[in-house]
Amino acid sequence: xxxxxxxxxxxxxxxxxxxxxxxxxxxxxxxxxxxxxxxxxxxxxxxxxxxxxxxxxxxxxxxxxxxxxxxxxxxxxxxxxxxxxxxxxxxxxxxxxxxxxxxxxxxxxxxxxxxxxxxxxxxxxx
Numbered sequence: 301x302x303x304x305x306x307x308x309x310x311x312x313x314x315x316x317x318x319x320x321x322x323x324x325x326x327x328x329x330x331x332x333x334x335x336x337x338x339x340x341x342x343x344x345x346x347x348x349x350x351x352x353x354x355x356x357x358x359x360x361x362x363x364x365x366x367x368x369x370x371x372x373x374x375x376x377x378x379x380x381x382x383x384x385x386x387x388x389x390x391x392x393x394x395x396x397x398x399x400x401x402x403x404x405x406x407x408x409x410x411x412x413x414x415x416x417x418x419x420x421x422x423x424x425x426x
Contacts, residue, residue: 303316308351375414378414379407383403
């Protein structure tokens with residue numbers, strides 16, 4: 301199996317298990333199976349995240365410096381734009397609750413919009 305096939309299977313399993321977990325939480329199902337499924341889900345998400353990070357790092361090595369520099373500038377621009385938008389909306393709608401923890405959402409959005417396609421690239425050796 302190729303790298304993109306494995307990544308697609310992991311993404312599909314992640315989406316399906318997220319839907320099942322949402323159903324379990326929404327319906328307030330409390331039994332040993334649902335608890336075990338939630339623990340398995342957490343373990344799966346951690347392992348999948350590590351796989352995606354390792355795949356991303358491997359695929360970043362395969363792109364040219366010019367492309368990487370362009371992506372880094374795009375990441376910085378998106379991060380600054382999203383951060384500014386979050387702080388402006390927080391200042392307007394809830395000015396008493398502005399904190400440093402509001403940077404996690406812009407960081408995740410900028411990273412995913414900039415580098416997510418690299419997770420699905422195939423290695424040059426394959």
